[in-house]
Each structure stands twice: as C-alpha cells, then as structure tokens.
Amino acid sequence: xSLRIVVTVKYVPDATGxxxxxxxxxxxxxxxxxxxxxxxxxxxxxxLQIAEDADDAEVxxxxxxxxxxxxxxxxxxxxxxxxxxxxxxxxxxxxDAIGTSLVLAKAIEKAGYDLVISGMASTDGTMGVVxxxxxxxxxxxxVTLLSEVSVEDGxxxxxxxxxxxxxxxxxxxxxxxxxxxxxxxxxxPSFKGIMAAKKKPVESWDLSDLEIEAExxxxxxxxxxxxxxxxxxxxxxxxxxxxxxxxxxxLAEFLASQKFI
Amino acid sequence: xxxxxxxxxHVDGAVRKPTLELLTLARRIGEPVAVALGSGAENTAATLAxxxxxxxxxxxxxxxxxxxxxxxxxxxxxxxxxxxxxxxLVPSSAEGKEIAARLALRIGSGIITDAVDLEAGDEGPVAxxxxxxxxxxxxxxxxxxxxxxxxxxxxxxxxxxxxxGTVEALSVTFSEKATGTKVTGRTPRESTGRPELTEAxxxxxxxxxxGGAENFALIETLADSLGAAVGASRAAVxxxxxxxxxxxxxTGKSVSPQLYIATGISGAIQHRAGMQTSKTIxxxxxxxxxxxxxxxxxxxxGDLFEVVPQLTEQIRARKx
Numbered sequence: 001x002s003l004r005i006v007v008t009v010k011y012v013p014d015a016t017g018x019x020x021x022x023x024x025x026x027x028x029x030x031x032x033x034x035x036x037x038x039x040x041x042x043x044x045x046x047x048l049q050i051a052e053d054a055d056d057a058e059v060x061x062x063x064x065x066x067x068x069x070x071x072x073x074x075x076x077x078x079x080x081x082x083x084x085x086x087x088x089x090x091x092x093x094x095x096d097a098i099g100t101s102l103v104l105a106k107a108i109e110k111a112g113y114d115l116v117i118s119g120m121a122s123t124d125g126t127m128g129v130v131x132x133x134x135x136x137x138x139x140x141x142x143v144t145l146l147s148e149v150s151v152e153d154g155x156x157x158x159x160x161x162x163x164x165x166x167x168x169x170x171x172x173x174x175x176x177x178x179x180x181x182x183x184x185x186x187x188x189p190s191f192k193g194i195m196a197a198k199k200k201p202v203e204s205w206d207l208s209d210l211e212i213e214a215e216x217x218x219x220x221x222x223x224x225x226x227x228x229x230x231x232x233x234x235x236x237x238x239x240x241x242x243x244x245x246x247x248x249x250x251l252a253e254f255l256a257s258q259k260f261i
Numbered sequence: 262x263x264x265x266x267x268x269x270x271h272v273d274g275a276v277r278k279p280t281l282e283l284l285t286l287a288r289r290i291g292e293p294v295a296v297a298l299g300s301g302a303e304n305t306a307a308t309l310a311x312x313x314x315x316x317x318x319x320x321x322x323x324x325x326x327x328x329x330x331x332x333x334x335x336x337x338x339x340x341x342x343x344x345x346x347x348x349x350l351v352p353s354s355a356e357g358k359e360i361a362a363r364l365a366l367r368i369g370s371g372i373i374t375d376a377v378d379l380e381a382g383d384e385g386p387v388a389x390x391x392x393x394x395x396x397x398x399x400x401x402x403x404x405x406x407x408x409x410x411x412x413x414x415x416x417x418x419x420x421x422x423x424x425x426g427t428v429e430a431l432s433v434t435f436s437e438k439a440t441g442t443k444v445t446g447r448t449p450r451e452s453t454g455r456p457e458l459t460e461a462x463x464x465x466x467x468x469x470x471x472g473g474a475e476n477f478a479l480i481e482t483l484a485d486s487l488g489a490a491v492g493a494s495r496a497a498v499x500x501x502x503x504x505x506x507x508x509x510x511x512t513g514k515s516v517s518p519q520l521y522i523a524t525g526i527s528g529a530i531q532h533r534a535g536m537q538t539s540k541t542i543x544x545x546x547x548x549x550x551x552x553x554x555x556x557x558x559x560x561x562x563g564d565l566f567e568v569v570p571q572l573t574e575q576i577r578a579r580k581x
Binding site for chain 1: 441576
C-alpha cells in the first residue's frame with residue numbers, strides 16, 4: 001500500500017529583508033520578498049528520503065497562503081515532491097496559529113495521509129506550535145522536534161534532542177512529525193527537478209472546499225489580538241575601541257562599570 | 262482574587278528558574294496555583310510556596326516519562342477544569358509550547374508564545390513579544406477563551422513572596438491520545454556544570470572567528486570566569502566545533518541574558534534574531550565592519566586570541 005506523506009510548508013517574508021507590520025497589525029507581505037521557510041526545507045528533505053526508502057510513496061506539499069505562496073510549493077516540487085495543494089482564500093487574511101491548524105488539518109484529511117511532516121517552526125512567527133496543534137486536531141500521535149527520523153512497517157521512529165535529555169521516540173502511523181535543522185541538509189533543486197516541477201499538479205482549494213466558515217479564520221476568527229506593534233528604537237551607538245594591546249583590560253573595566261564583575 | 266495556573270518545569274523536584282520567573286509574573290494578574298507533574302513533583306512545593314504559589318497541585322504517574330507530551334496536557338487540562346483560572350502560564354521551552362498549544366485548542370482558547378513581559382490589562386493579561394529578529398515589539402492579548410501564554414526565560418526577576426503553598430493531589434485520567442508516542446529510550450545530557458543557555462544571566466558565544474573546535478576552550482574559560490553559559494553561532498556549529506544544543510540564532514536558541522559577549526561572530530541576521538534582546542551586548546571581532554558592532558554597547562576591534570585571554574585574566578584578578 002502506498003505511503004501518503006503530506007508536508008506542510010509556509011511561505012514567509014525573507015528574514016534578510018525589511019519586515020514590518022501593515023496598518024491592521026498583520027505582517028506586511030507586500031514590501032518584502034517571500035520564500036519557502038528555511039526550516040520547512042528540512043521537512044521536505046526528510047519526506048523525500050522516507051519516500052525513497054519506501055516501496056511506494058507519494059509526497060504532497062501543502063501550504064495555506066496568498067497567491068505568491070505558490071512559489072514555496074514550486075520550490076518543494078522542484079526538490080522532488082510529487083504534487084502540491086494550495087489553500088488560498090481572501091478570508092484567510094490575518095489567520096492565527098489556531099486557525100491555521102484548522103485549515104491545515106481539514107486539508108490534510110481531505111488529501112488523505114499516513115504521515116504529516118512539518119518543519120520545527122516557521123522562520124517568521126517562530127511559534128513552533130502548529131505540529132502539536134495538528135496532532136491534537138487529527139487525533140494522531142505527535143512525534144516532534146526530531147533530529148533523526150525513519151519509517152518502517154507502519155511505525156515512525158526518531159530522536160528528539162531536548163535540553164535535559166535526548167529521547168528515542170516511536171509511534172504508529174498515521175502520525176504528525178516535525179523535524180529540526182539537524183535532521184539533514186536539504187537538497188538543492190536540480191535543473192531537471194525545476195523543469196519537472198512545472199508539469200506537476202498544483203491543486204487550489206478555498207475555504208468552501210474544506211467546509212470552513214469565513215468567521216472561523218482570518219482576523220475575525222483569530223483567538224489573539226495584536227494591540228500594538230512598535231519598531232524597536234535603534235540602539236544608541238556603543239563604544240567601539242580598537243585593541244592596541246589593552247583591549248581585554250578596557251573591556252574588563254567596562255564590565256566592572258556595569259557591575260558584571 | 263483570580264487564580265492563575267502556572268505549569269512547573271522541574272527536574273526530579275528541582276524547580277527550574279523560568280518557572281520562578283513565571284510565578285513573579287503570575288502575581289501581577291492573580292494568585293498563582295502551580296501544577297507540578299512527574300517524578301519528584303511533591304518536592305517542588307517548598308520552593309514554589311516561597312515564590313508565591315498559594316496552592317501546588319501535584320501528580321505523578323509513569324506515563325509522564327513513558328510517553329511524549331500528551332499525558333502532561335491531560336493533567337494540565339484536569340487542573341484547568343478544577344481551578345477555572347483567569348490565565349494559564351507555561352515556560353516557553355520547546356515542550357512547554359507544545360503542551361500549551363494543545364491545551365489551548367482543547368479549551369477553546371487562544372495562545373501567545375514567547376512573551377517577554379506580562380501585565381494586567383482591562384481585557385485580560387497583555388503580553389509583550391519581540392518579533393522579526395527583535396526589530397519590533399508587539400503587545401498582544403488572547404481575545405477568546407482563557408489566555409494561555411508561554412513566557413521566555415529571563416522575562417522577569419525572580420522574587421521571593423512566601424505564600425501558603427498548600428499541596429493538593431491532582432486527579433488525572435489519561436486520554437486515549439496520551440499513550441500515542443512512546444519514549445523508548447532516554448539519554449540524559451551530560452552536565453557541563455555551566456548554566457543552561459536560555460536561562461543564563463551571562464552568555465559568551467563563539468563564531469567562525471574562533472577557528473576550530475579546540476579553540477572553544479578559550480571561550481569556555483572566559484565563560485567560566487563569569488559563571489556564564491557558552492553559545493555558538495550557526496557557522497561554528499555547522500563546522501562541527503560546538504554542539505547544536507548551544508546554537509544561538511533563528512534556527513537555534515533564542516537568548517536574552519543580562520550580558521551577551523559575542524567573540525568572532527560577524528552578526529548575520531540569523532544570529533541577531535537569537536540574541537538581539539540581550540540587555541547588554543559586547544563584541545570582540547577583528548573586522549571593524551562586522552554588523553555585530555551596530556548592536557553593541559561595547560565593542561573591541563581586535564584579535565580574540567589576544568583580547569579574550571587578557572579579559573579572562575582581568576576578570577579572575579578582579580574576582581580575586
């Protein structure tokens with residue numbers, strides 16, 4: 001039987017760009033280029049490796065986002081994913097993590113899955129909660145923050161490196177997995193992959209396809225409200241000293257003046 | 262006064278510092294009721310009481326060690342149903358955020374993660390967050406359900422505030438989901454004797470300029486002279502010079518110590534994302550043009566192999 005893998009990916013504003021907020025205090029996506037969240041590339045990579053090791057597997061990449069989010073799907077397809085699903089709807093603007101997990105869960109159920117793989121967090125919101133929310137919504141095990149992952153005979157195994165301990169985990173499929181940036185370098189799309197990606201199917205679904213009401217998502221449906229966003233004041237210029245042989249001493253003086261020593 | 266649930270992060274009964282900070286923040290919005298789970302949970306009571314817990318709900322069962330995350334969610338939900346709190350606060354560890362998220366979903370509430378401050382507001386607690394690589398500060402609140410908020414380490418000073426700390430056994434029935442993910446093995450991390458990176462008051466980090474794994478001894482020696490944790494940039498970690506658990510940055514840990522000393526680190530955006538909220542920033546780098554110098558309170562343009570040993574020696578001399 002075929003192993004159906006769904007990889008959730010996010011299209012995020014480039015962190016090296018000048019990110020800021022729009023008037024409604026949502027992330028302004030117009031003024032900065034977007035790209036596939038770097039941490040999701042690791043999820044795509046692990047999905048492809050698991051698929052390569054399986055007799056018969058299919059990798060579907062799924063994203064929720066505006067028109068441009070197709071770029072993130074295209075990147076994942078050019079890496080080697082088989083097909084893509086793009087959930088796009090004007091009513092999604094301003095959706096928070098709880099709402100995003102609802103949309104993703106409904107789309108994953110509609111697509112059909114044995115394994116969901118996500119990155120450990122997005123590089124914009126950096127909450128790191130969506131994989132756990134997906135597991136809760138789908139009612140399947142969460143096997144998260146893995147630095148190593150493998151699937152065999154309907155069981156997913158992995159290693160989770162925490163602060164206090166490194167844990168070996170195991171769960172039966174279906175399951176939700178998230179992987180860290182230690183899970184293995186993501187492959188670069190080959191020219192062949194990029195050409196092939198253009199012919200791969202990208203399905204577009206909107207909220208009605210997922211039987212979600214507009215008020216369940218978007219700014220209106222959000223469970224959290226951003227009341228204010230302020231640019232952090234530029235730091236006042238610090239003291240910069242060229243080392244002429246006394247740099248360590250001068251620094252020690254500074255640390256002492258600040259009561260650190 | 263409204264009760265506020267505080268999830269306790271502890272190791273065999275030893276309460277970790279971020280939980281004590283949470284108790285301080287919880288007192289701003291109500292009376293802290295602590296929830297301590299797993300082996301040694303009852304032993305946390307004295308420390309929690311000393312820091313303001315009016316009540317400590319404890320529960321131990323083998324499920325907490327044998328299965329991932331969900332047993333703890335079941336228990337926190339049981340505590341939530343028993344207490345009907347005004348808010349639920351959880352430390353912003355990787356596991357803490359997962360527990361908080363699943364609880365929020367179950368109780369129909371919103372979740373805010375990685376708060377760096379918390380105040381009482383007219384419509385419930387208002388959380389301050391630092392976003393976009395700390396270039397923006399936002400104030401947010403949960404607008405539906407009981408606020409579930411995770412708070413980053415070093416967000417408040419720990420204050421003693423003795424309270425009753427009455428210990429009560431929490432009654433927990435595990436859900437079917439609780440046993441879904443087995444923990445089949447556990448290797449405790451070897452203790453370096455240094456403070457945990459995200460909790461440390463001082464962090465000394467090394468980057469590409471350190472030049473090799475063996476040279477990190479220099480960084481460690483400086484850290485030890487200050488009682489600091491050791492961090493590393495992604496470049497140093499990717500080169501295999503220092504463990505990933507010590508990586509500071511967007512794909513590593515985010516730290517917010519009183520003092521951050523960056524040595525041989527240029528200050529790429531990915532690194533800045535993880536340390537920009539540090540109170541005082543110091544950098545040592547050969548390259549006067551390195552972007553890290555835009556952030557510093559004090560910077561030395563110089564060779565770290567000259568400056569760091571001299572600094573360490575000076576610190577030791579001053580500390581006698």
